[in-house]
Amino acid sequence: MGYKLLHRKWRSTRGMYYMMIPELLGTVAALVVTALAQPDLYRTKLWRAGSELGFNSSPSVTLWAYANYEPLPKIPFVWSQTLTDFNVAISVLSLFLLLSKLIAFIMHVWYPILALVINTALLALYATSIGGQAGPDYLDPDHPSPVAWYIAKPCTVAANQKIQGYCKLAKGSFAVSCIMLGIYAINMGMNIWAMLPNPKNDLKDDEDDETSSPATLKQGGNWEMHGIPPTPRTGTLPYTPRTMAFNTLERKLPLRSQYA
Template identity: 55%
Template sequence: MARTYKILHRRWRVKRPLYWGMLPELLGTIAVLVLFGVQQPDLFRTVFWKVGAELGYNSSPVILLYAYANHRPLPTIPFVWSQTLTNFNVAISIVSLFVLLGKLIMVIMKVYFPILGLVLSMSLSALYAVSIYGQMGPDFLDPEHPSSIAWYIRESCSVAERFKVGKHCAMAKGTFAVTIFMLALYLFNLSLAVWAMWPNPELDIPQDDDDDDHVHSKEEVEMQPTTPRAPNGMPFTPRTLAFNTLERKLPLRQQYT
């Protein structure tokens, strides 16, 4: 039988990790929804920026006031301290929830094919990678205090105890850890999808409708009642009995004639 590569209606190599993987995905999605939600609009982003400047780890938000006071163009705020990052994180947490619900429905309806898993897992992996980059991300706004990694990720939270932001620092570290967990989970789902999409002789055998018709016809033949036969192997029907009666040859006597 000829083998053709199927892009759309492919089967998963393994299904159990796919099904059970939705449980940690649900827990992680709930966690990022809560953690990203409480940080909006600005729970500790600007505070961390100021604390980092006081500690000499990064630039200072005072540079914005300086630009306003001197009527100069506003500098580009580093992504790690921007409102854009906060809104982005909230958006991807909501998207993750809708994707999980949609995937659950598609799995129940048996239409969640590897090509869909490939697209969804790749997209969400990219989104969470951007979120990780933003949370730990560089601040080179002040040449005298460059920062390649945000201080609340790089340093211990004890360095900010005197600023009374230790709990917020721990929450930021926890948010960063959950984001990494979500990225790892989507990369795992992506690997399952890539594995299923990889050419495989067993999965590339076409399943034509003719094969199904052949199976159904075979089942119909098996369900039909069998015709009784006489001892000599001849079919035994009411018409046969009538003719044999006329000829005075009953079916049971034919074996002795």
């Protein structure tokens, strides 16, 4: 009995289908919140609000650099357009991979080794997204921020109601990313479970190979796409009702003797 690396079966098919439901809901939620944030609904506003509250650097550093003909400073990842585009991209990618997984699972080609690569990549992408949304801001030495203020602090620290609403949206986006990370972590757990040695899984494949072997056929076993085995009276012509009637009447019409 050998270990099958590629053609392995999932331990729980029902569990795989059940996990697709929260994955679909989380993916749709991620698409909504990331689409709302595109291109810059609240990112710069929260950056400026945090600067006014003394929590982080100011977005005006780029204006100062332009005005003084200085090189542009490196924008912290948490306040960059790259992070916003990155979140949208992984949300769209998650939906595409979910649909592909559903089709491949129905067609029995969603193997655990393939899912292992995809789940690992998605875990890395969402971990990067979470790290970026709660990332540090050390651009201003006088106001260092190890964690984004809208994550570390309640939204009520801002007096502006609109800023509080933007803060809640940012918290919601962060929460959705954490949920998606948890979903893919569960998928990874099921993936590892399926990759562990399973005697029943491997034994079933070995039994199929033994049943299909020529030695088994010589012993009277069945082989798919094999000819029909010999049966009694094979080769004799079956008698149809017409043939039996002609043999009984000796090929004579029954009423010819009466009306001749």
